Amino acid sequence: MTRLSSDFYQNEDVSSVAKQLLGKLLFTYVDGELTGGVITETEAYDGVVDKACHAFGGRNTNRTATMYLAGGVTYVYLCYGIHHLLNVVSGKEGNPQAVLIRAIEPKVGIETMLSRRKMEKLAPRITAGPGALSQALGIDKQLNAKHLSANEIWIEEDLDYKVPEIVSTTRIGVAYAQEHALWPFRFYIKGNKFVSKPNS
DNA sequence: TTCCCGATTTACT
């Protein structure tokens, strides 16, 4: 298995990184359970110039400091007081870009994911959506600012990798970002069932 | 310290 190199993450074209992450394998090893799957949906957050990004305008606080690290670490934060959202920090140190992982297609540890999601049967909603995905993989703030080469969370090249057909569209839940909400920074694998909102 | 609100999900009407 080949984990992605630090060079991959330090590309400063964040939408390119977001697209290239589609089809890669994301794994976590939490509470002694290995879980993982194929990344099917991502969104790019383009640092200080992006109104939808937490670091817009150079905002640098306890929470957002993680995004200023060199690419290749996680940025996990709590949203709506309930859901943990997983991002992959990208770009060079000091440039707060990140890619939100919005959905995966489960491959490994499906029983564990079903149990964590309190589901009996596999269905797309198990990991289609950033909050759902984090719950299935056991991701919470404990996994913030972890290197993606760590033994708790990492991303690999897929052995059966095929270049996916990619759909680009607007991001979800960022209406407050005004005109930047129109940027085509959301990407997903066309036709995949494990995508949070195929139409939009 | 106060107040407002969110990169969502789920359960209802």
Place this chain on the structure above:
DNA sequence: GTAAATCGGGAAA
């Protein structure tokens, strides 16, 4: 389709 859940970050005072 609409609303509730739920808490910590960020801005203002």
